[in-house]
Amino acid sequence: MEILPRACSGEYIGCLGITEPNAGSDAMGMTTRAVKVKDRYIVNGSKAFITNGNVADVMLFYAKTDPARGAHGISAFYFLTNGVNGLYREKIKKWGMRSSPTALITFDDMEIPEENLIGGLNRGGAILTNGLCTERITLSGCSLGSQRACLDLSLRYARERIQFGKPISSFQFIQGKLADMYTSYMASRWMAYSAAAYCDSLEKKVGGKGTDLDRKAAAALLFCGEMGTKVAADAIQIHGGYGYCQEYAVSRHYLDQKLWDIGAGTAEVRRMIIARELLRDNFQSAR
Numbered sequence: 001m002e003i004l005p006r007a008c009s010g011e012y013i014g015c016l017g018i019t020e021p022n023a024g025s026d027a028m029g030m031t032t033r034a035v036k037v038k039d040r041y042i043v044n045g046s047k048a049f050i051t052n053g054n055v056a057d058v059m060l061f062y063a064k065t066d067p068a069r070g071a072h073g074i075s076a077f078y079f080l081t082n083g084v085n086g087l088y089r090e091k092i093k094k095w096g097m098r099s100s101p102t103a104l105i106t107f108d109d110m111e112i113p114e115e116n117l118i119g120g121l122n123r124g125g126a127i128l129t130n131g132l133c134t135e136r137i138t139l140s141g142c143s144l145g146s147q148r149a150c151l152d153l154s155l156r157y158a159r160e161r162i163q164f165g166k167p168i169s170s171f172q173f174i175q176g177k178l179a180d181m182y183t184s185y186m187a188s189r190w191m192a193y194s195a196a197a198y199c200d201s202l203e204k205k206v207g208g209k210g211t212d213l214d215r216k217a218a219a220a221l222l223f224c225g226e227m228g229t230k231v232a233a234d235a236i237q238i239h240g241g242y243g244y245c246q247e248y249a250v251s252r253h254y255l256d257q258k259l260w261d262i263g264a265g266t267a268e269v270r271r272m273i274i275a276r277e278l279l280r281d282n283f284q285s286a287r
């Protein structure tokens with residue numbers, strides 16, 4: 001295939017279009033339409049908050065191909081963005097994740113060849129929920145890196161910063177925060193690594209509704225996101241006023257970490273997924 005090797009080598013930047021201005025947590029409520037006309041699909045609608053959307057060479061997106069069938073009327077498509085008519089991309093200003101551009105994308109009678117349909121007509125819903133499982137595990141790893149950086153930076157600063165004639169690391173309140181940060185980070189690591197190992201152990205790596213992978217991936221990112229937000233807040237507190245200044249890296253981690261409570265399905269959505277999977281009829285035990 002012409003795209004995957006280039007995406008893996010970094011020659012192509014990709015983006016993924018699920019979310020819409022009026023369909024976020026309710027992703028299956030998307031209204032972007034792809035209508036088949038002869039050997040092409042005509043696409044209309046818009047996608048919001050698309051990471052790399054304004055710089056991507058290739059886009060994978062979901063659209064309704066049979067709206068009356070709801071979640072069962074969604075299909076996945078891809079296209080190369082270069083020179084496509086009817087594609088409009090507008091960068092969104094964010095306060096975190098500043099090195100990762102995010103865009104609003106509009107399709108206005110955009111035409112793509114029928115062979116750009118992926119995985120079969122009206123089969124996109126399963127691809128979407130399956131892909132979100134691996135995305136949640138990957139994003140757990142992003143939170144872990146940031147948590148570790150917060151801990152490392154805080155340990156260094158606590159040893160260097162002198163108040164009352166002593167390093168602040170000698171004060172028990174600071175020591176308590178460092179201990180909590182370490183514990184949160186190690187617990188997050190376990191959640192992320194165990195979900196990743198479980199995913200690796202699956203021959204076909206199928207996730208989505210009704211699978212153990214859905215629950216484990218949602219739980220990993222739920223925990224890593226919420227712990228990460230707390231770890232970053234503790235790091236700011238240890239840095240005092242300097243932590244509130246942009247020149248100290250912990251301030252960036254604080255802004256970035258919040259995204260892991262929101263992206264790839266919010267913390268609330270993850271709790272809904274975990275509870276749904278725990279309560280499903282054939283659920284046996286929380287292995």
Ligand SMILES: Cc1cc2nc3c(=O)[nH]c(=O)nc-3n(C[C@H](O)[C@H](O)[C@H](O)COP(=O)(O)OP(=O)(O)OC[C@H]3O[C@@H](n4cnc5c(N)ncnc54)[C@H](O)[C@@H]3O)c2cc1C
Nearest residue numbers: 016017018019024025049050051262263264265266268269
């Ligand atoms: C920086 C960034 C990058 C992103 N990148 C991408 C991307 O590349 N591709 C992509 O497709 N999307 C992307 N997203 C979108 C992201 O997945 C959505 O923001 C997220 O799914 C939430 O949707 P929403 O923002 O519309 O919030 P809403 O769905 O409007 O939710 C608002 C609040 O209501 C809560 N809520 C909603 N429904 C329920 C319910 N049933 N029960 C309880 N609470 C509920 C939510 O948890 C949240 O707290 C990105 C978002 C951000 C901020």
